[in-house]
Amino acid sequence: KEKVEITKEQRTLMKVIVDAYSTHQIPQDVAKKLLQEQYSADENFLLLTEMATSQVQVLVEFTKNIPGFLSLDREDQIALLKGSAVEAMFLRSAQVFSRKMPSGQTEVLEERIRKSGISEEFIIPMFNFYKSIVSLHMVQEEQALLTTITILTPDRPYVKDQQAVERIQETMLELLRKLCVLQRPQEPQYFARLLGRLTELRTLSHYHAEMLTSWRTNDHKFTPLLCEIWDVQ
Numbered sequence: 001k002e003k004v005e006i007t008k009e010q011r012t013l014m015k016v017i018v019d020a021y022s023t024h025q026i027p028q029d030v031a032k033k034l035l036q037e038q039y040s041a042d043e044n045f046l047l048l049t050e051m052a053t054s055q056v057q058v059l060v061e062f063t064k065n066i067p068g069f070l071s072l073d074r075e076d077q078i079a080l081l082k083g084s085a086v087e088a089m090f091l092r093s094a095q096v097f098s099r100k101m102p103s104g105q106t107e108v109l110e111e112r113i114r115k116s117g118i119s120e121e122f123i124i125p126m127f128n129f130y131k132s133i134v135s136l137h138m139v140q141e142e143q144a145l146l147t148t149i150t151i152l153t154p155d156r157p158y159v160k161d162q163q164a165v166e167r168i169q170e171t172m173l174e175l176l177r178k179l180c181v182l183q184r185p186q187e188p189q190y191f192a193r194l195l196g197r198l199t200e201l202r203t204l205s206h207y208h209a210e211m212l213t214s215w216r217t218n219d220h221k222f223t224p225l226l227c228e229i230w231d232v233q
């Protein structure tokens, strides 16, 4: 039986990442807003672009706290952020969706999202992903590390020094692996299941631009930051 233990430096690394992840949350909780009232497809599109814009800003702040990230080549830092922003946004949405809510509220939220203005064909893959995240019942350490591992994906477009990114990602993967073994001794495959979600996440993110352009609204307006980060307009 493998004797797994977290080293002192791994504990420090984890604290830095979890603190940064919980500090850099979305200011205005979108779930609360959506549960308050029903919005039109136009209002929902505006809400999405506002939430996504602030989430990108939050993502940049969070990434600056990942030990080693700021010592990467500057252009590679940008390439990693640009390459992971959509996946990080869907991961965050899934985590918002999987939050414990008073009974019945999750169904209301699900209904509001289904009727939000997003075109039918994307509802199934999106909720399949959300439900697969819900079923993992991740703790916040796992959520923070999974987002960190997503950001530190070496094979994003335009990354020059992939080895440097791989080295930091491997540190995070090893920490997450140990956490999973300690957290779920009865589920030896849990770590592999977590990483499997990142594959689903990448597939969902391929639909992203189409999900936006097919939104039932007359005016698909994006902020300058979103035009930078998303492949739209």
Ligand SMILES: COc1ccc(-c2nc3ccccc3n2[C@H](C(=O)NC2CCCCC2)C2CCCCC2)c(OC)c1
Pocket (backbone or CB within 6 Å): 026, 030, 031, 034, 044, 045, 047, 048, 051, 052, 055, 089, 090, 092, 093, 094, 096, 097, 112, 113, 116, 118, 208, 211, 212
């Ligand atoms: C590109 O297409 C879509 C479709 C749906 C979503 C989505 N899934 C959600 C699950 C739980 C709660 C909110 C959710 N959202 C939108 C939103 O505001 N997402 C935020 C983005 C930044 C990080 C926090 C969540 C809602 C959907 C309902 C209409 C208003 C926007 C989405 O979030 C990427 C993207």
